[in-house]
Amino acid sequence: MPAGAVIMEPGNSAERFTGDWRTFKPVINQDKCTRCLRCWVFCPEPAISIVDRQYTSSSGRAWKNSVEINYDYCKGCGICVEECEPKAIDFIEEVK
Amino acid sequence: MPLRTIIRPILHTSFELRWHGRGGQGAVTAAIIVAEAAIFDEKYAQAFPEFGAERRGAPVKAYTRVSEQQILTRSPIIAPDMVVVLDTSIDEKIYLDGLKVGGTILINSSKGKSELKEKIEREDVMIAKVDATHIAMDELGAAIVNTAMVGALIKVTPLAKLDSVSEAIRENFKPKIAEANVKAAGRAYNEVEVLN
Amino acid sequence: METIAKSIWKRLPLSSNYAVAYAARDSDVDEIAAYPITPQTTVVEKLSEFIANGELLAEMVHVESEHSAMSASIGASAAGARAFTATSSQGLELMHELLHIASGMRLPIVMSVAARALSAPLSIWGDYSDVMNTRDTSWITIIASSAQEVYDSIVQAYRIAESVMLPVMVAYDGFMMSHTYEPVFVSEKAGLFRDYIPRKGRVVLDTKKPVTMGAVANPDWYYETKYQQVKAMSDAYGLSVEADQTFSKLYGRGYGLVEEYNVDNSELVILTYGGIFGTVKQAVDEMREQGIPVGAARVRLFRPFPLNELRSLLLKSKAVAVLDRSFSNGLPVSGPLAVELKSMMNSYNINVPVYSYIVGLGQRTVTEADISKIASQALSSKVSNESIYWGVRE
Numbered sequence: 001m002p003a004g005a006v007i008m009e010p011g012n013s014a015e016r017f018t019g020d021w022r023t024f025k026p027v028i029n030q031d032k033c034t035r036c037l038r039c040w041v042f043c044p045e046p047a048i049s050i051v052d053r054q055y056t057s058s059s060g061r062a063w064k065n066s067v068e069i070n071y072d073y074c075k076g077c078g079i080c081v082e083e084c085e086p087k088a089i090d091f092i093e094e095v096k
Numbered sequence: 097m098p099l100r101t102i103i104r105p106i107l108h109t110s111f112e113l114r115w116h117g118r119g120g121q122g123a124v125t126a127a128i129i130v131a132e133a134a135i136f137d138e139k140y141a142q143a144f145p146e147f148g149a150e151r152r153g154a155p156v157k158a159y160t161r162v163s164e165q166q167i168l169t170r171s172p173i174i175a176p177d178m179v180v181v182l183d184t185s186i187d188e189k190i191y192l193d194g195l196k197v198g199g200t201i202l203i204n205s206s207k208g209k210s211e212l213k214e215k216i217e218r219e220d221v222m223i224a225k226v227d228a229t230h231i232a233m234d235e236l237g238a239a240i241v242n243t244a245m246v247g248a249l250i251k252v253t254p255l256a257k258l259d260s261v262s263e264a265i266r267e268n269f270k271p272k273i274a275e276a277n278v279k280a281a282g283r284a285y286n287e288v289e290v291l292n
Numbered sequence: 293m294e295t296i297a298k299s300i301w302k303r304l305p306l307s308s309n310y311a312v313a314y315a316a317r318d319s320d321v322d323e324i325a326a327y328p329i330t331p332q333t334t335v336v337e338k339l340s341e342f343i344a345n346g347e348l349l350a351e352m353v354h355v356e357s358e359h360s361a362m363s364a365s366i367g368a369s370a371a372g373a374r375a376f377t378a379t380s381s382q383g384l385e386l387m388h389e390l391l392h393i394a395s396g397m398r399l400p401i402v403m404s405v406a407a408r409a410l411s412a413p414l415s416i417w418g419d420y421s422d423v424m425n426t427r428d429t430s431w432i433t434i435i436a437s438s439a440q441e442v443y444d445s446i447v448q449a450y451r452i453a454e455s456v457m458l459p460v461m462v463a464y465d466g467f468m469m470s471h472t473y474e475p476v477f478v479s480e481k482a483g484l485f486r487d488y489i490p491r492k493g494r495v496v497l498d499t500k501k502p503v504t505m506g507a508v509a510n511p512d513w514y515y516e517t518k519y520q521q522v523k524a525m526s527d528a529y530g531l532s533v534e535a536d537q538t539f540s541k542l543y544g545r546g547y548g549l550v551e552e553y554n555v556d557n558s559e560l561v562i563l564t565y566g567g568i569f570g571t572v573k574q575a576v577d578e579m580r581e582q583g584i585p586v587g588a589a590r591v592r593l594f595r596p597f598p599l600n601e602l603r604s605l606l607l608k609s610k611a612v613a614v615l616d617r618s619f620s621n622g623l624p625v626s627g628p629l630a631v632e633l634k635s636m637m638n639s640y641n642i643n644v645p646v647y648s649y650i651v652g653l654g655q656r657t658v659t660e661a662d663i664s665k666i667a668s669q670a671l672s673s674k675v676s677n678e679s680i681y682w683g684v685r686e
Binding site for chain 2 (some may be wrong): 567568573
C-alpha cells in the first residue's frame with residue numbers, strides 16, 4: 001500500500017463502474033439526433049460514446065456515426081437531457 | 097586613558113551593555129555592530145532590541161552582551177555594566193536605571209564636564225563623552241550617531257577591535273555610506289574623553 | 293571541535309531568523325513560499341537576498357496568505373521540489389488545515405516557526421501557543437534553543453523528513469531568538485551537506501509517469517492510511533536520533549533529543565523547551581554556586597515525544613518542575629509539556645512529583661531570579677497539584 005494514499009496506476013477510474021447509480025436513464029432517439037455532440041461536451045462522467053455505426057434517418061439523412069450512451073458509467077444525472085438542443089434524449093425511469 | 101578590562105570571575109557571566117536612543121538614530125544597529133565585531137574577534141556576544149514597538153522618534157533601548165565564554169542567559173539586561181546614550185534629551189532617570197555601582201556611562205554630548213557631572217549625579221560611575229552629533233554631521237551629513245558611538249565605546253571599553261568594528265559596519269551598510277561610517281567611528285574612537 | 297570548525301565553517305553573527313535562511317540556503321532548497329509575519333519576516337527577506345545574489349537557485353513563490361504558502365509548498369513538494377516555508381502565530385493558525393494535508397500526503401516539507409503568542413488580545417511577542425496548537429498535525433517538531441541549533445536542525449530536518457516522508461517543523465522563540473544576534477558557524481563551502489541530505493528518488497507528480505495524489509479515501513482505506521502515518525511517526529523517532537548522531541559525527545555538533553544540564557545529584561530538575569533554557573541553565577549555575585541542588589533539562593524533539601530519553605531523565609530525578617510557555621485552557625494541569633509528561637509517566641508507571649508552571653506568555657519577562665524562586669518553591673514541595681501561573685496579576 002503506497003504511503004499517503006498515492007494511487008500509482010493512472011486511468012484506473014475506468015475500473016469503477018458507476019452505472020448502477022441511476023434511477024432515470026437517458027435514451028438517445030437516433031432519428032432526432034443531429035450529432036452536434038453537445039451531450040458529449042457536457043457529460044461529466046464522460047459516458048457518451050461516438051460509435052462507428054451508420055444510421056439513416058426517417059427523412060433520409062445518412063449519418064456515418066452514431067452517438068450512444070455507455071450505461072456502464074452513466075450515473076443518470078440528466079445533464080445531457082437538459083442540454084440536448086433537438087430534444088433527442090428521453091429520460092425514462094429505470095426499472096430493474 | 098583608563099580602559100576597563102572585562103574580567104568576570106563567575107562562569108557564564110558577560111559584560112552587559114544597554115543602549116539608549118530615539119527611533120531612527122540606529123541604537124539597535126549599534127548594539128548589533130558591537131556584537132558582530134566581538135564575534136569577529138572570536139569572542140561570544142549577544143545583541144537584541146528592546147522587545148517593544150519601534151517608532152521613529154520614540155525612546156529606544158537595545159542590548160549587547162559580550163563574553164569570553166558562551167553566553168547562556170536570554171533574560172533582558174536589568175543591571176548593565178555600561179549604558180550608551182545616543183540622545184541627551186532622554187531623561188537621565190531612564191538611562192541610569194539599574195546601572196551597576198562603578199559602572200560606565202558613555203554619552204553623546206557637546207556639554208562640558210561640570211554640566212554633565214551635575215546632570216548625572218552618580219559619584220561611583222565613570223563618565224565618558226563624545227560629540228557624536230558633530231562627528232556624524234561632519235562625516236555623514238546627518239545626525240545618525242550610532243557608528244560614532246560604537247567607535248567611542250570600544251575605546252572606553254575594549255569589547256572589540258576597531259578593525260572588527262569597521263568590518264561589522266561594512267557588513268551592515270551599503271558600500272557608499274559604509275566608509276563614511278567607518279570614518280565616523282574612527283574619529284569618535286580618537287575624540288572620546290573620559291571625564292573622571 | 294573548534295579545529296574541525298575552522299576548516300569548514302565560517303563564524304558569523306546571526307539572529308535565529310538569519311540562521312534559518314542560511315540553513316535553507318545550505319540545504320539547497322528548490323522552492324520557498326512564504327507570507328511575511330512578525331517575527332518571522334527577516335527569514336524570507338534574507339532568502340530573497342540569497343536568490344537575488346545568485347547564492348541560492350530556488351523559486352520564490354509570492355503568495356497572498358499563509359494558507360496559500362502551505363498550499364504552494366504542498367504542490368511544490370508533490371512535484372518533487374525540496375520545499376521550504378516559514379511562519380509564526382496567526383500565520384501558522386491559518387495554515388492549520390493544510391498542515392494535516394502535508395503530513396497526510398507524506399510530503400517532506402520543512403518549515404521554521406518563530407514561535408509567537410496568539411490573538412486576542414493581539415500580541416506580536418513570543419510564546420509557544422502557536423506551536424503547541426499543532427501537536428496533533430503529524431508534523432515532526434523540533435524546538436531549538438540557540439541560533440546554532442536552529443541552523444543545524446533545519447539541515448537535520450531535511451534528512452529526517454526525506455527519510456520518513458513526514459514534514460518537519462523547527463520552532464524557536466519569537467524575538468528572544470528570532471531577533472537576537474549571536475555567533476553561528478555556517479557552512480563555508482557550497483554543497484557541504486550534499487551527502488548528508490542526498491537527493492533521493494520518490495513518487496512525485498510527473499506527466500511522464502502519472503500518479504494520483506490527495507484522492508478521497510473511503511472508510512475502507514482512510515483508517516489504514518492514517519495508521520501508516522502513526523508508524524511513520526514512530527520511525528521518525530529512531531531517524532531523528534540517527535540524523536543528530538550522524539550530523540555530530542560529520543560536523544562536530546549534536547544535541548540529542550533531550551538535553552540535560554547538571555541533573556546528577558539534584559533534588560529538582562527544571563524541564564522546559566526553547567530559548568528560555570539558556571536562562572534556566574544560568575540560574576542553575578547560580579543556584580549550584582549557592583549549594584542548591586538543582587538541575588535542568590529541555591525537550592528538543594517534541595514530536596515524536598522522546599519517551600526513552602525522558603524515562604531515563606525521570607529515573608534520575610527526585611522532582612520535576614515543568615516550565616511551559618503555552619497552556620491548554622480547561623485542564624487542571626494545563627502546560628502542554630507537563631500534561632504529556634504526566635501521561636507518559638502514567639503509561640510507564642513512573643512516579644515522580646511533577647509541578648507545572650506557566651511562564652513567559654506573550655513575552656512576559658522570565659529572569660534567573662524567577663527561575664530561582666520557582667525552584668525554591670518546588671523544592672519546598674508546597675506546590676499546588678494544578679498549574680501555577682507564575683507572576684500573574686489577578
